[in-house]
Amino acid sequence: MVTETNTHVSAIKIEDLTVAYRDKPVLWDVDLDVPAGVLMAVSGPNGAGKTTLIKSILGLIKPVAGQVQVFGMSYRQNRKTVAYVPQKSSVDWDFPTDVLDVVLMGRYGHLGWIKRPGKKDKDLAKEALDKVGMLHLSYRQINQLSGGQKQRVFLARALVQDAMVYLMDEPFQGIDAVTERTIIGLLKELRSLGKTVLVVHHDLQTVKEYFDRIALLNIRLIVAGAVDDIFTDENLKKTYGGLKTF
């Protein structure tokens, strides 16, 4: 394992994070440092705590021990620098609203309580929709979207948050090839703009192609670092218990 030089800026710094549901630990003493400006995958078997990790960073789950810092501050203090893309199955797509409206929700965090989105927010939302190739569907009812389109809407919503850090929970799950290419293109673009992207990722085949860093998780953090260094058969065996090899 390559030790990090201490000169880099950490976008996310997780220290000794332990999370438990009732008395069952889901994450055990995880230490993870995500340097700013990287595109990092979080992989591991089902039930490894990947989603829990993302949610703990966002302060959605209260840990039993440990802490998470975003650019050296707590999430609460620094939440405007973080954008979140949940699993698309987490919401009811029969909800009566259209694409633009969902994307506008990305502006709510900046607006704060009570204030409504205005023209500026709408323009930003449309810009983001254009980036994901969905501008022509701005007024489409959300239940008429395909899986890939739904994912693009969520991505656009995160884009209008105009954040420094993007947390994404399985954005490549159940989408078409075109959308997958669009999304990875955008993620790489975000990285080139100096943003940090952390992605829960299942498909080990594409790790080398898509990401520069990876964290292998199975309740404990098995290993984290540059894909070239640590994405090895041995580490995968440690993570997946020998069930899966690359």
Added chain:
Amino acid sequence: MLGEIFSDYTLRTVSIGSAVVGACGAVIGSFAVLRRQSLVGDALTHSALPGIVLAFIVTGSKDISVLLTGAFISAFIGAAFMRFIIKNTQIKEDTSLGIVLSVFFGLGIVLLTYVQKQPDATQAGLETFLFGQAATIMQRDVVFMSVVMLVILGVVFTFWKEFKLLVFDAEYGQSSGFNMRYMDILLTVLMVLAIVLGLQTVGVVLMSAMVVAPAASARQWTDKMGIMVLLSAVFGAFSAVIGAVVSSLYTKLPTGPVIVVVLSSVVFVSLVLSPRRGIFWQLVKYEKNKRALRLEATLAALRELSMQHEDKCHGHEECVLRVMKSEGAPLGKTLRLLSQKGWATEVTRGKWAITEEGLKEADKFLHLIKDNNQ
């Protein structure tokens, strides 16, 4: 009858009061239905009953604001109890609703029978809260109700954006810095308020329908949340007024059930006839799709047959086509439609061949199918 409403003082009061009740229940109901909490309303209304009777026992007053305050408190305790059970045990939400609903209602009935045994007759009329009696609405009640309505609508309007987040994607809302637990509690308070307001008119037993039915109907007519809430309010107010007026015109006819019957017809029309979503239009679309699919399948079969022959115009027996499509659908009709479109011709009687035009068409959609499979 419309003229009667405006000339008759009592009827006018009753109508306005009912409209307020209907609109409030319907607005808050929209959120409940979208959150899949339709039956929570049922549990909350039932748990309001002991509060009404206790408020009377404690104060001796039958003033509507006093009774409804009691109802509010006990319904809120019911809601808190439900959460407490779900949070601390393995009991499912459904069961905790049932427990709160039936036990609180049982307590209400016990208190009601206790009050009724008292020698003085001041308690008379409390039982109208079971099925509702719109005729008991007084003018000062209407004022009280309108104030509550303004509060409810004001809060909904003010926190519109936050409520939308809560209903659509609460976790995302939380991550955007909005405390969704507060919003959840606020919505529960509003729901209890709206429900309690309707108890006098619609009654404990059926108020839940006032929450679910207008919202479920409105959802069918629109894909926008704002319009859904407005439309729901209109449906709710309309049904409540009709129900209240009808029940006032007949003796011994409780208001709640009449309103529910009116609401149910609105629901029925919405589910069946609403454009795009309605069952009727769905069936029409389904038939259309089926016909298009039949056309394509037959055309594909003809195309395949024509590939096997040098002579493109060689006719093929209907029975061969039937076997290839392996279905007993009306083949004759489909073939006639094809020939009308100029995609197939009947070479000799009962023998069919694909045309040039038809070949092009078949290629077009066969490619399409391939694209989708990729």
Added chain:
Amino acid sequence: MTTPQVEVLLIAVMVAACCSLPGVFLVLRGEAMATDAISHSILFGIVIAFLIVKDISSPFLLVGAALTGVLMVAIVEIITNTKLVREDASIGLVFPFLFSVGVILIAKKIGNVHIDTDAVLLGEIAFAPFDRLVIYGYDLGPKALYVLSGIFILNVLFITIFYKELKLSTFDPGLSTTLGFPSKVIHYCLMAIASLTAVGAFDAVGVVLVVALMIVPAAASYLLVEKLYLMIVVSLIIALVSSVSGFFIATQMDISIAGTISVTAGLCFVGIFFFAPRRGIIFLIAKKTRQKLDFAHLMLLVHISNHEKLQERYNENNVREIYKHLNWERIYTSTVIHMAINRGTVVDNKGVLSLSNKGKQHVIETIMK
């Protein structure tokens, strides 16, 4: 106690016993609110059947009304399948309608003859002994008692004969269907049984309190025991206890018997909710405090083992620094460290903590299992 009083008590006990049996399965399947929907819908069937046969205790009425319950379940399923509204909403649409039509018919057509709108909600258990079964001039007791006994036997038969199928389809509907016991068929059978029971109980306790008797004992016993057959037995016992105590309290205070029974059932639930061994609130709180310390101990061990590499341990595993890394209170941390040292899992080596062999063993056992 007078004879009619004994008869009322017997009826109350039988109603509670009948209801608690199907209730167990409804609670386990997460279909508790179906009882509310069923009990309201059967009013429609009772009224229609009464208008036809003109006899409130006719077996035709019993069956006819029970069928409305099943019909309601089917309508809800049809509406849900259109995907226009969710299941909870479609339940909330169907049963109020059927119930309302029933109430209107009673108010306009039947009046006070046999059922009135108040009795619909309260039940008339006190009047049940007046409707007697008389054969060849012999008075054999209240009819309701026979009807309820019949329903009870049917419920017991249903549950014992189809015990295996009910159990399987409750815990794994998919597996049940693939093994040849279609969970849908079992679902409808259960709904039919629940409907019939609700119709039988309607006269005595009205539409809402049926729900209390079906769900509350079952939910209480769910907190008490873990085996299915035990759950059935315990919920039967709770139903009996609440019906008997409810009866005596109600007659003493001259209040609604049915209402009191549901309140006593509720009190049983609350008592069990707080005091049940293993699942009661008080027990859970005690357990949580204990577990929290155990868990903290383990967390400490894991933390130490994760940072035992030379260069970090002086910082990460330092007695005075470790609370910062774990984000714990300082005092709490020292309590946990003391506990660990006492248990012999951690060794304090000049201010730097490390695991003893026992501690290492402990970490491996819990993490690797």
